[in-house]
Amino acid sequence: MNQNLLSSNTHPIITLAVDMMGGDTGLTVTVPACEAFLNSHPHARLILVGDEKQIRAHVQAKNLINHPRIRMVHACEVVAMDDAVEVALRRKKDSSMRVAINQVKDGDAQAAISAGNTGALMAIARFVLKTIDDIDRPAIASIMPNLDNTGTTVLDLGANVDCTAEHLQQFALMGSALVSATQNISTPRVGLLNIGHEDIKGNEVVKQAAVLLKDTPINFIGNVEGDSIFMGGTDVIVCDGFVGNVLLKTAEGLTKMIRTRLMDELTQTWWRRAGAAAAMPALNAFRDKIDNRRYNGAALLGLRGVVFKSHGGADAYAFGFALQRAYDAVANDMLNKTTQMLLQMNNKV
Amino acid sequence: MNQNLLSSNTHPIITLAVDMMGGDTGLTVTVPACEAFLNSHPHARLILVGDEKQIRAHVQAKNLINHPRIRMVHACEVVAMDDAVEVALRRKKDSSMRVAINQVKDGDAQAAISAGNTGALMAIARFVLKTIDDIDRPAIASIMPNLDNTGTTVLDLGANVDCTAEHLQQFALMGSALVSATQNISTPRVGLLNIGHEDIKGNEVVKQAAVLLKDTPINFIGNVEGDSIFMGGTDVIVCDGFVGNVLLKTAEGLTKMIRTRLMDELTQTWWRRAGAAAAMPALNAFRDKIDNRRYNGAALLGLRGVVFKSHGGADAYAFGFALQRAYDAVANDMLNKTTQMLLQMNNKV
Numbered sequence: 227m228n229q230n231l232l233s234s235n236t237h238p239i240i241t242l243a244v245d246m247m248g249g250d251t252g253l254t255v256t257v258p259a260c261e262a263f264l265n266s267h268p269h270a271r272l273i274l275v276g277d278e279k280q281i282r283a284h285v286q287a288k289n290l291i292n293h294p295r296i297r298m299v300h301a302c303e304v305v306a307m308d309d310a311v312e313v314a315l316r317r318k319k320d321s322s323m324r325v326a327i328n329q330v331k332d333g334d335a336q337a338a339i340s341a342g343n344t345g346a347l348m349a350i351a352r353f354v355l356k357t358i359d360d361i362d363r364p365a366i367a368s369i370m371p372n373l374d375n376t377g378t379t380v381l382d383l384g385a386n387v388d389c390t391a392e393h394l395q396q397f398a399l400m401g402s403a404l405v406s407a408t409q410n411i412s413t414p415r416v417g418l419l420n421i422g423h424e425d426i427k428g429n430e431v432v433k434q435a436a437v438l439l440k441d442t443p444i445n446f447i448g449n450v451e452g453d454s455i456f457m458g459g460t461d462v463i464v465c466d467g468f469v470g471n472v473l474l475k476t477a478e479g480l481t482k483m484i485r486t487r488l489m490d491e492l493t494q495t496w497w498r499r500a501g502a503a504a505a506m507p508a509l510n511a512f513r514d515k516i517d518n519r520r521y522n523g524a525a526l527l528g529l530r531g532v533v534f535k536s537h538g539g540a541d542a543y544a545f546g547f548a549l550q551r552a553y554d555a556v557a558n559d560m561l562n563k564t565t566q567m568l569l570q571m572n573n574k575v
Numbered sequence: 576m577n578q579n580l581l582s583s584n585t586h587p588i589i590t591l592a593v594d595m596m597g598g599d600t601g602l603t604v605t606v607p608a609c610e611a612f613l614n615s616h617p618h619a620r621l622i623l624v625g626d627e628k629q630i631r632a633h634v635q636a637k638n639l640i641n642h643p644r645i646r647m648v649h650a651c652e653v654v655a656m657d658d659a660v661e662v663a664l665r666r667k668k669d670s671s672m673r674v675a676i677n678q679v680k681d682g683d684a685q686a687a688i689s690a691g692n693t694g695a696l697m698a699i700a701r702f703v704l705k706t707i708d709d710i711d712r713p714a715i716a717s718i719m720p721n722l723d724n725t726g727t728t729v730l731d732l733g734a735n736v737d738c739t740a741e742h743l744q745q746f747a748l749m750g751s752a753l754v755s756a757t758q759n760i761s762t763p764r765v766g767l768l769n770i771g772h773e774d775i776k777g778n779e780v781v782k783q784a785a786v787l788l789k790d791t792p793i794n795f796i797g798n799v800e801g802d803s804i805f806m807g808g809t810d811v812i813v814c815d816g817f818v819g820n821v822l823l824k825t826a827e828g829l830t831k832m833i834r835t836r837l838m839d840e841l842t843q844t845w846w847r848r849a850g851a852a853a854a855m856p857a858l859n860a861f862r863d864k865i866d867n868r869r870y871n872g873a874a875l876l877g878l879r880g881v882v883f884k885s886h887g888g889a890d891a892y893a894f895g896f897a898l899q900r901a902y903d904a905v906a907n908d909m910l911n912k913t914t915q916m917l918l919q920m921n922n923k924v
Contacts, residue, residue, distance in 0.1 A: 307773075308773040308775070310775050345776075371832070372832065373832055373835060384770055387770065387777060387778040388778045388779060419821060421733055421736065421816070421817055421820035421821065421824075424656075424657040426657070426659050426694075427694075428736060428817065429736040429737045429817050430737060432817075451821075451824045451828075452820075452821045452822065452823070452824030452825030452826075452827070452828060453824045453825065453827050453828025453829075453831070454828065455825060455828055455829075456825075456828040456829050456831065456832035457828050457831065457832065465821070467770070468770055468777065468778050468781075468818065469817065469818055469821055471770035471800075471801075472768060472770065472800075472801045472814070472818055472821070472822055473801065473821055473822055473825045474801070475770075475800045475801030475802045476801030476802065476804060476805075476822045476825055476826060477801075477825060477826075477829050478801070478802050479800075479801055479802025479803065479804055479805040479806050480802075480804075480805050480826050480829055480830065481829065481833070482802070482805065482806065483720070483721065483722055483805035483806065484830070484833055484865055486722060487861060487864050487865060488837075488861050491857040491858070491860045491861040491864070492854065492857045492861075494857065497856075498854070498856060498857045500853070501853040501854040501855070501856065501857060502854050502857060504849070504850040504853035504854060505841065505847070505850040505851050505853060505854035505858075506850070507846075507847060507850065508840040508841045508843065508847045508850060508851060509840070509854075511840045512836060512837050512840040512841075515836050515840070516833055516836060
């Protein structure tokens with residue numbers, strides 16, 4: 227390991243480049259999240275990328291201006307949430323998103339994190355960092371909670387809205403390699419998201435993908451349905467980015483509705499409020515466990531560098547989890563392990 | 576109204592044809608559900624379709640054998656959950672599913688209900704009953720709960736796994752007409768399920784559908800994301816059957832996981848169990864509100880007859896809701912109202 231990656235007490239120093247301007251709210255979220263992250267991670271360094279004047283104003287307010295583990299890199303443009311991919315890629319070459327990814331390319335940071343426009347992030351990351359061998363399209367992968375408490379890695383969550391069967395096969399390979407590398411599971415169970423378990427079910431792309439996956443050197447367990455994500459029994463679930471994004475947001479909406487319903491019932495009368503007070507420790511633990519924000523931070527897989535996507539609407543607490551996931555990915559050497567495993571599997575395809 | 580549809584005290588008699596053999600468990604679910612339904616609906620008649628000997632054995636056990644509002648119709652075949660559509664349609668002409676739908680075609684029942692294989696049910700219903708004018712493909716629609724407490728009607732939930740933009744347009748028309756007719760909303764808000772609100776988002780089919788929907792005589796409010804289903808603000812959400820089915824099952828799995836997590840937290844220690852006892856009235860009310868089974872029963876739209884689909888894994892309580900929805904659809908004259916509204920809208924397209 228390169229000596230300058232080691233701090234004095236042999237903990238590796240991990241440097242993350244943060245797109246400070248991305249997401250629905252930008253600096254009001256990213257600055258407090260970065261501050262909290264530095265406090266809880268003594269071996270982390272952050273490169274804050276964005277409009278330096280604006281960042282300084284926010285950082286100053288937070289007394290972080292002279293923090294020894296912060297560096298600022300100016301970028302004069304911001305990719306808007308509704309910018310077309312072409313605009314973000316061709317016309318905003320000095321966007322905070324792009325400059326953050328450049329830090330990874332140049333070796334100044336080991337990972338980049340952005341809450342900005344997903345399509346633009348994927349396109350820029352692919353353009354700047356390039357894909358690894360035999361991967362046509364990067365994919366977005368995230369862990370979702372399940373009853374096994376191991377989590378289910380689901381991909382693609384929105385990078386690729388029109389997929390072929392071959393793309394789904396590549397996602398399966400990438401997902402399997404990711405879980406192998408980061409969760410220490412030698413042969414992760416990979417399921418293909420479909421509308422029934424039977425071979426006859428599904429659209430043409432999914433049916434073709436099932437045929438390909440049976441001949442792929444992974445532990446393919448066949449078709450799974452949407453409920454399998456949360457019920458457990460599958461380590462990796464593969465779907466196209468349209469379906470993945472819809473299911474992710476459906477899950478978010480449903481969780482919010484259920485939380486609201488629970489609060490409504492618990493607070494409807496003074497008698498119920500008294501009862502709820504007695505159950506508060508359990509209810510608080512429950513609320514924390516189903517908090518979507520704890521699952522924020524999705525990996526962009528298939529690139530020659532580590533990039534994590536935060537939810538655009540993340541608050542500082544949620545953005546902190548995206549920073550944490552990127553940090554863990556670097557600490558676990560996710561990129562090298564996944565790339566090696568993909569190469570091995572691709573040699574067998 | 577036809578006189579023989581009226582009982583002596585002017586309540587209309589509604590006759591439902593029930594596929595007794597469909598679903599994962601068949602008679603052990605359908606018989607008790609039918610018994611409970613007859614008890615709570617004095618103006619309902621049921622035609623029990625399936626293997627008469629088996630039905631008699633179950634019904635006898637339930638003391639229903641001589642019920643004045645039950646009639647049995649024998650069908651010697653059963654469509655299996657994994658039968659290909661062609662097998663169900665061409666080779667099982669005496670299946671309980673088909674004979675139940677024949678009752679609607681022949682005017683002996685006003686609606687048919689089955690928990691069997693969705694693809695087969697759709698194909699048989701379409702073959703036997705035919706589609707209404709200008710509708711290429713029937714769709715499956717169901718109400719999902721939302722924070723507005725009005726419910727969001729989502730379609731298609733699994734009948735059509737490969738859709739064109741024109742199909743999505745027809746689903747929008749059908750969903751709008753359904754909600755207009757059954758919920759007394761004059762111009763239901765129709766959203767197109769997508770992975771972002773912006774016009775540039777989505778796959779090619781969805782982008783084309785958005786263009787078509789802007790020129791359709793409905794209240795099209797644009798793209799909506801998965802969370803809108805539960806957050807409210809939209810009366811009808813349109814998607815292809817693959818996406819719809821995945822989101823439906825994702826929601827089911829997540830709800831189950833959340834219920835399990837809540838129970839786990841509430842019962843972890845004796846102290847927490849004591850606290851939970853105090854909050855029990857609120858927790859029971861909450862559990863009922865998020866019970867998936869209460870939303871069982873989806874309408875097959877676009878046909879010249881009323882057919883409802885129950886979840887294949889429904890228990891008797893859930894199957895009862897499917898019977899209830901079919902009963903309500905007939906009582907509200909859903910078919911005629913929806914067909915009339917569709918004709919009016921199609922004349923304007």
